[in-house]
Amino acid sequence: MQPTATVQVFLFALLTALATGVGALPFVFVKDLPRRWLGASNAIAAGLMLAASFGLLYEGVDYDLLRTVAGAVIGLVFIVLVRKLLQRDEHPAVFAQMTDLDARKALLIVGVMTMHSFTEGVGVGVSFGGGIELGLFITLAIAVHNIPEGLATSLVLVPRGVSWSRAAFWSVFSSLPQPLMAVPAFIFVETFKPLLPYGLGFAAGAMIWMVFSELVPDALDEASSNLVAIILTLSVLAMIAFQVLIR
Ligand SMILES: [Zn+2]
Numbered sequence: 661m662q663p664t665a666t667v668q669v670f671l672f673a674l675l676t677a678l679a680t681g682v683g684a685l686p687f688v689f690v691k692d693l694p695r696r697w698l699g700a701s702n703a704i705a706a707g708l709m710l711a712a713s714f715g716l717l718y719e720g721v722d723y724d725l726l727r728t729v730a731g732a733v734i735g736l737v738f739i740v741l742v743r744k745l746l747q748r749d750e751h752p753a754v755f756a757q758m759t760d761l762d763a764r765k766a767l768l769i770v771g772v773m774t775m776h777s778f779t780e781g782v783g784v785g786v787s788f789g790g791g792i793e794l795g796l797f798i799t800l801a802i803a804v805h806n807i808p809e810g811l812a813t814s815l816v817l818v819p820r821g822v823s824w825s826r827a828a829f830w831s832v833f834s835s836l837p838q839p840l841m842a843v844p845a846f847i848f849v850e851t852f853k854p855l856l857p858y859g860l861g862f863a864a865g866a867m868i869w870m871v872f873s874e875l876v877p878d879a880l881d882e883a884s885s886n887l888v889a890i891i892l893t894l895s896v897l898a899m900i901a902f903q904v905l906i907r
Pocket of ligand 1: 705709
């Protein structure tokens, strides 16, 4: 394994984290956006994540079906257990300037986003283990997906009195596990090549769970199921078309 390859993976994953901050930029110009934007943002993020997950799965089954499926089940169990632990552990002190209820909600969002991006970091890292082409596809899918996610985070924070720059900071902060996790995940699958299908499956299993446990319900809270389904379908199509076009 080349040290330059590891640096490259770190920089690509850092790029995906910074993209999250782009989602806060509309709030430089406006103080509030219609809530339907929150639904649309989450629907776009869901579609891109779903397409990325299947990209990881198809790459994995090219190596080994059983190990990929086993990895996906391990990823699913992992995410369900972590999410259970997370809901018991909240530290409202970080958002001390807000009212208690809002602080808890905001912190829970940041906490859930952090766990969410931990998995995406693993996804980016293991994807580079599958080659530069898959790595770039997953990096772009996650980076673009992070923009509406940053927008969704900011849509919750800004109307509660958080400035756009702080919202951008928290959005990027919530995505920092991406570069931090991508590097060890990449080194792991590069060192233990036979475990690559497990890694690809792991990230995909956890990500598919997050699409339907977090992003789709959040989208449906703010927009009609018809609009959410239309945006989600188009996002999946755009990502699949892109994956074919970069070949
Ligand atoms: Zn995400």
